[in-house]
Amino acid sequence: MVSGTAATPASGNPPTRPVPRGTSAVQVDLDSLIALRLAARSLVLAASRKVATSQAGIKTSRFRGRGVDYVESRGYQPGDDIRSMDWRVTARSGKPHTKVFQEERERSVLLVVDHSPSMHFGTRVCFKSVQAARAAALIAWSAIRGGDRVGALGFGCGVTGEVRPAGGPRGVLHCLRALADWDLLARTDRAAAPATLSQALERTRRLARPGCLVVLLSDGFSSDAAAEAPLARLATHGEVRLVLLTDALETQAPPRGRYAVEVGGQRRWLEFGGRTDARWTDAFRERRELLLRQTRRLGIGRLTLDTRDDLTRSLASLGLALATRRNAG
Template sequence: MFSVKRAGPAKVSASELVSVSLKTLIDLARPAAGLNLKHSAIRAGQSGGYLSRFKGRGMEFEEARGYQPGDDIRSIDWRVTARTGETHTKVFREERERPVFISVDNRPAMHFATRGVFKSVLAAKLAGLLAWAAQHHGDRIGGQLFTEVVCRELKPQNGKHAVLRFLNAITSQEDLNRADPSVITLEHALSRLMHHARPGSLVYIISDFRGVNDQVENHLAKLSRHCEVVLIFVYDSLESHLPEKGRYRFIASDVAGLSGTGAATGDRRDVVIDTGDRQRLLKYHQHFAQRLQQLEQIAKKMGLAFIQCSTTDDPIQRLR
């Protein structure tokens, strides 16, 4: 966790910057009413531009019946056709309530900011807004919350009580200190997500996406085949761009958040960064740019919606 030692005119309490209360998330119900949960997904590279992949409610298979003139040939059930010798068409029915599944990253690197609020606070507010918006649209709300030691899923349910259950899980500290011999990575969380988000779901993944690798990309590819997926990348301005020419002192309890600075994880202490080292500064900027480019390429290749949100951004405006 970091904070820059500088004086400022803001009178916001420290607790509001580093943690989020249940009341704060409940109060997001009204502004969330204006969100429509429709996003632009990035087309494949050869297509260019943007394309909306959100088609409303999910569709559930109901039956296979004999082909009738006017049926879409793309809906032909080839297995049944081959078995019976007669052309059959798949019939789908519209789901009354679409499952909305929100995955929230709460690993140590999310507890960090130099401006605005902690990434973890921003992620919680984004999740709260999306949950309330889904409830306003009559959708079912479920989610996944994961730290470095705990990964918990909530089955989608409808109604206000489902939102409150989800928000309470975000703000609750229970089970966070439960011993676990394994460290939960982004890869592990997405592997579980694939088994809990049912086909036709609208899936949001809110994270700083540390630990993206080939397996993470494979999990996203499999998830996107049956679900509408939105990646929300949260970051602090210091992660994207260090100030030039100067020595800056930070208060750190987990300096792993300053990846690329040469600092090592340790107890709470001051960390001094000399940005006059041009080589280190360039390496640091390239590290962030490569992670951002990797996420954009994944979204583009799979046709996923991709949203960037800084710790100083208004989450309501970013979602709009």
Template sequence: MDKSTDNLDAGVKVTLEELLALSAQARGTSLAEVRRSSAARTGLHTSRWRGRGVDFRESRIYQAGDDIRHMDWRVTARSGNPHTKLFEEEREHGLLLMMDFNPGMRFGTRVRFKSVQAARAASLLAWMATASGDRVGVIGFGGGINSEVKPASGRRGVLQVLRALRDWDHAATSEKESLGSALERARRLLRPGTRLILVSDGFCADAESWPALARCAGRHELGCILVSDALEHEPPPPGRYMLSLAGTRRTLDFNNRTLRSTWAQPFAAIRESVRNEFIRLGARVIELTTDSDVRRAILPFTERAQGPRDSSA
């Protein structure tokens, strides 16, 4: 591909070169973790789950199904009630990215398409996760994309994700898939200790999305990056504009005062709905516009969690 073609595609199509270059922005930064462990052989992170592992956590009343080998005989003798020991289990963390390739993502009026900005954000997250020693994978949905890259560690794992983002972006069609359907596929790839981060404009959400998301939240840390374009926040200057989506053209008359005053409301309602559902489940939510500084926008994912967060850029 010659340079003139690259210039035409800049901001419209995902390029592997741009995603690779983001590795420089990830240097010295890694995704937040619960606690770093010195027991590298059993994993790089301390899990929030309780089970058999290297660090004693507490004793509790014996429950049916508990391993009798973990009985805490001292507490049992002292209290007169059977107690079992619980341990904090060491597990290797992973990051599973959920990438929305639905037709609405292939739109942008400032700098680049939402689809391109989404790929840039996902790539930077992948580089940061790898810097922490985490495995990285991705699942694509919408746009006829029904593929996945299973989480893998190291530079090889990141490269597999970046190539998939490039290939899927170039192959995306006008087909649609809901978030609920994609989440059911994602659950098959999720393993204990895996983060799940959705990168989307939110228009893929449907009624089935939230029960599926809640099932994931029971065992996994969630995150969401909501990508939007400036035109979804406020109308353009007065005038008549031609829009094209999936082969359909439509003329919008922004001289109309009613259209101008109500234009941003449905876009804001979608973002608010998705944001609220993720926050309700304790997830971090970041808003990212097509002309934002990606690294600055996703920095909340590098901070230790203090509770649900919501930020925009």
């Protein structure tokens, strides 16, 4: 896998729309993530889940999650559900008491962002890592507009940070600062071993509360067989969505020619043409196919996001999937 720079041809036709030379195309820029707050106004992340009553109803809610939060205990009144009796307070006071619950008014949205070496690659518009951070920022700004809390978890080379879900602009800013910091750490800490997706999802399980919406942003190259079990548990207790990052050079080999690439600070040459093209695209497809099979088996909605894609338009389809809670992808 070539990372750290885009390939440049020594002969043949050059790829269209090469990566811009500006640093914002190859590294995560905090100011640009903050500026996406305005763009998020046109993105409807999910249908409103606000409820009008303060007491839990008898019918099953259409919203997944805990459903209700404990508020207080009060004296038992005729007609109260015996299953809500607070036996500890009853025993302590000598008088029957029942628990009062309030329906959940907000949800946590947890952004799980891959910072593996393969994410620091791109030949069109920007690196996959930058596109992932921008997508995460748009989702975060959209989440708080709907009254949700937002948090983040990073994984990859040396990246182990977590931001617990919080509401409002301050909660988003904490996440965006972390995204920029994690990107810098992943680009500079070359000695750290890459983390597997299963390790990241086990950390996610400890951070995600029941009913949490987990959005995984990854190119799938860190996936492993052990990831399916924590994925299934997250999907059982909440919602999971996959944003799969891709680049044009991974889905179609470049035109015939000899290309110079930079790997680990050293220049190397790749020659394309004939059977090389098929082996090139097959290698990328096989690396992400494991994660795609796992999400299909678990019914997890997914969105493929290319480095050239318009984020607002692309994420709108993810928003529809979040609203309907099921997406065949």
